Amino acid sequence: MKAPRFAYEKPRSLDAAIRLLAGGGDGAKLIAGGQSLGPILNFRLAQPELLVDVRGLPELAVVRDEGDAVFFGACTTHAAIEDGRVPDPTRGMLPAVARTIAYRAVRNRGTLGGSLAHADPAADWANVMALLDAEIVAQGPTGERRIRASAFVRGPLTTVLAADEIITGVRVQKLSGRARWGHYKFNRKPGEFAEAIGAIVHDPERGIARALIGAIGDSPHVVADARPFLNGFDPAAAEVALDAAGLPASGYERQVHLVALKRAVVQCVRASA
Amino acid sequence: MREGKRLSAAFSLTVNGAPVSEQVEPRTSLADFLRERLMLTGTNVGCEHGVCGACTVLIDGAPARSCITLAVACDGADVRTIEGLDDDPVAALLRESFAAEHALQCGYCTPGMLVTARDIVNRLPDADEPRVREELAGNLCRCTGYVGIVRAILRVLAERRGAR
Numbered sequence: 545m546k547a548p549r550f551a552y553e554k555p556r557s558l559d560a561a562i563r564l565l566a567g568g569g570d571g572a573k574l575i576a577g578g579q580s581l582g583p584i585l586n587f588r589l590a591q592p593e594l595l596v597d598v599r600g601l602p603e604l605a606v607v608r609d610e611g612d613a614v615f616f617g618a619c620t621t622h623a624a625i626e627d628g629r630v631p632d633p634t635r636g637m638l639p640a641v642a643r644t645i646a647y648r649a650v651r652n653r654g655t656l657g658g659s660l661a662h663a664d665p666a667a668d669w670a671n672v673m674a675l676l677d678a679e680i681v682a683q684g685p686t687g688e689r690r691i692r693a694s695a696f697v698r699g700p701l702t703t704v705l706a707a708d709e710i711i712t713g714v715r716v717q718k719l720s721g722r723a724r725w726g727h728y729k730f731n732r733k734p735g736e737f738a739e740a741i742g743a744i745v746h747d748p749e750r751g752i753a754r755a756l757i758g759a760i761g762d763s764p765h766v767v768a769d770a771r772p773f774l775n776g777f778d779p780a781a782a783e784v785a786l787d788a789a790g791l792p793a794s795g796y797e798r799q800v801h802l803v804a805l806k807r808a809v810v811q812c813v814r815a816s817a
Numbered sequence: 818m819r820e821g822k823r824l825s826a827a828f829s830l831t832v833n834g835a836p837v838s839e840q841v842e843p844r845t846s847l848a849d850f851l852r853e854r855l856m857l858t859g860t861n862v863g864c865e866h867g868v869c870g871a872c873t874v875l876i877d878g879a880p881a882r883s884c885i886t887l888a889v890a891c892d893g894a895d896v897r898t899i900e901g902l903d904d905d906p907v908a909a910l911l912r913e914s915f916a917a918e919h920a921l922q923c924g925y926c927t928p929g930m931l932v933t934a935r936d937i938v939n940r941l942p943d944a945d946e947p948r949v950r951e952e953l954a955g956n957l958c959r960c961t962g963y964v965g966i967v968r969a970i971l972r973v974l975a976e977r978r979g980a981r
Contacts, residue, residue, distance in 0.1 A: 545866075546849075551824055552826050575887070579882070579885060582867060582882075583867050585844070586846075587866065595887075597887075647954060647955025647956075648936065648952060649879075649882050652881050653881050653886065
């Protein structure tokens with residue numbers, strides 16, 4: 545229950561961090577808040593040779609309004625989102641989701657970019673950012689690229705990032721004043737990893753009607769056309785979506801995801817009334 | 818291990834108001850540093866993976882898990898442990914209230930509970946019982962069943978509401 549030995553560097557710039565990552569090969573890993581990496585270091589599931597601490601990098605602390613979207617620097621903490629210390633482009637959805645992440649003491653240090661890079665299938669941002677069709681901005685030795693959040697997670701703890709790429713931030717499109725959403729996270733106790741996440745967002749002005757079946761042990765499943773759910777829960781459409789998400793045909797796992805989706809839909813419909 | 822990479826790191830921080838400069842192995846957790854180097858054993862280590870809350874301390878004024886925070890990552894930080902809350906007015910009210918409401922038995926979770934409770938009282942002055950319970954989800958107690966702890970925090974919240 546103590547972390548293995550590793551070397552530690554705290555670069556002063558993003559470029560220096562990328563160079564350290566590139567030079568360290570597979571043995572070099574980034575650390576920001578350390579709220580996901582810390583536990584797996586202590587379990588010795590991760591045994592890096594070098595940790596590159598990016599928590600203090602000013603490039604990753606930027607939060608800016610980009611007109612149609614808000615850009616959140618990778619080191620934005622969950623608590624900053626929860627408290628509204630950064631702008632909210634989603635009419636309350638991001639702060640509400642943030643409040644359900646782990647515990648306050650974890651949210652004070654854990655970061656948006658760190659959670660996305662860790663890519664736990666039950667993690668809140670990997671799922672909700674896919675629902676919101678956010679863009680993840682990553683910087684590598686050859687420059688910057690933008691990755692759709694729905695295509696970012698390849699599987700459990702695996703993303704499309706190269707070993708020498710760093711998430712610099714996330715662009716979240718602004719929802720209009722007519723947008724409504726619902727989000728339901730099922731866990732046995734507040735703060736535990738989700739057993740199921742259901743969510744839906746409807747923005748008639750921007751033509752968005754998407755739903756999420758999340759925490760399915762793999763990449764998040766986005767229902768690209770959630771129109772069947774806009775006037776109420778449609779059980780037949782839900783069964784089709786749960787099949788498409790690859791859930792077992794019956795049993796507990798299917799049931800909790802069904803209920804999570806249903807409760808999210810009910811919340812969204814009530815908000816529209 | 819590659820050559821030229823640092824396996825020992827110097828760092829400076831403030832602990833309970835006093836400046837500290839030390840050299841540690843980077844893998845040292847803040848909890849182990851506080852307990853074993855500075856002998857501040859009020860911070861307890863429970864699960865060592867961020868779930869039980871026994872190791873909760875304040876880093877730059879905000880509660881944090883010292884078991885999954887590297888000591889070197891606290892370079893430049895202001896760390897406050899339970900020993901540094903002796904003169905804190907809210908912590909003083911909570912200590913009295915914890916005693917009055919039987920909010921502890923073995924006491925192992927109590928330093929972390931008090932740090933979290935103080936954060937609830939300061940940050941959420943209008944918190945009701947369900948909210949207090951939600952906020953306490955990250956601090957485990959195996960003795961009390963939480964009833965006394967929740968009552969103790971609600972009592973301080975009510976006192977403070979009455980006073981304002």
